[in-house]
Amino acid sequence: MAYRICKSIELESGHLLSKHPGNCKFPHGHTRSVEMVFRADTLDANDMVVDFKAIKQMMGDFLQQFDHSLCVNTEDPNYATFVAAYGERIIPFDGEDPTSEVMARTIFHYARHALEKAWKGSGDYPVRDCVTLERVRVWETSSSWAEYGE
Numbered sequence: 076m077a078y079r080i081c082k083s084i085e086l087e088s089g090h091l092l093s094k095h096p097g098n099c100k101f102p103h104g105h106t107r108s109v110e111m112v113f114r115a116d117t118l119d120a121n122d123m124v125v126d127f128k129a130i131k132q133m134m135g136d137f138l139q140q141f142d143h144s145l146c147v148n149t150e151d152p153n154y155a156t157f158v159a160a161y162g163e164r165i166i167p168f169d170g171e172d173p174t175s176e177v178m179a180r181t182i183f184h185y186a187r188h189a190l191e192k193a194w195k196g197s198g199d200y201p202v203r204d205c206v207t208l209e210r211v212r213v214w215e216t217s218s219s220w221a222e223y224g225e
Contacts, residue, residue, distance in 0.1 A: 146173030175221035
């Protein structure tokens with residue numbers, strides 16, 4: 076039987092879906108919750124899968140870039156205008172719309188890489204190499220989410 080923990084981080088982010096036929100093609104925002112599920116078959120010396128502080132250290136700056144930003148497909152005809160107006164607050168999604176599904180995949184890949192780097196680290200919150208990332212879930216609204224895992 077495996078142990079699982081979930082770290083959830085909330086942020087405010089906007090997006091527009093260039094390919095969408097309805098109102099989602101216009102800029103709009105969401106209060107998003109990002110859930111990351113980590114797994115291990117055993118507990119560490121502190122009786123944990125991994126300390127929640129270790130996850131926050133691994134992911135904090137990356138996820139904070141999404142807070143109060145606008146996620147935009149680089150192929151959107153107004154992409155350059157948004158970048159000129161808002162600079163680093165525009166998060167580029169190369170050739171694809173920043174749907175919740177795409178955001179979940181993007182965050183998953185970053186988190187998995189950050190976890191692999193943390194295996195090699197040390198410090199106050201060590202991460203064992205038996206800890207794996209199982210999935211990332213991005214809540215778009217209180218009743219709608221997308222999930223990605225490998």
